[in-house]
Amino acid sequence: KQWYQRRVAITAGIETETSGFTLEKAIACAVQFDNQHCGIYAGDADSYKDFAEVFDPLIQEYHGISADAKHTSDMNVSRIRGTVNPKAPVHSVRIRVGRSFNGFGLSPGITRQQRLELEKLLKNAFTTLPGDLSGNYYALQGMDEKVRQQLVDDHFLFVSGDRWAIDIISDFP
Secondary structure, three states: OHHHHHHHHHHOOOEOOOOOOEHHHHOHHHHHOOOOOOOOOOOOHHHHHHOHHHHHHHHHHHHOOOOOOOOOOOOOHHHOOOOOOOOOOOOOOOOOOOOOOOOOOOHHHOOHHHHHHHHHHHHHHHOOOOHHHOOOOOOOOOOOHHHHHHHHHOOOOOOOOOHHHOOOOOOOO
């Protein structure tokens, strides 16, 4: 990992154009916990561009892709092929906070205000889900302790201090 240490030193102190997210914040999990496989998390879309010297080789190594690989996105739902047994109904869905929303920081770089704005947008969207897509939304603030513990036990909610959460739960709504 010598190449990684050199690249971190080269880009230290640089902030992303959009949010001011820093490489130091991106590697906070790896600094705190030395047993990470990777331990770096982008704080916003600009992180991949502004810290490309660090991110690109890690992404290539992790995914086993070449430097000239290109990502393509296909949002056509009719082309999704899964292996879910139709006789095993889905009872719940966990939406991971690792996904990106245009205009909002990624998990380690999102601000409290952005989190509140995103929560409002998502709550409104969730109310429009019909039939078997509908369900319950659980806000963390004001949540009953028994409900919180059950969500933790069922692996739908991060545990306080969970190292994989990399401080994203510190002020999540």
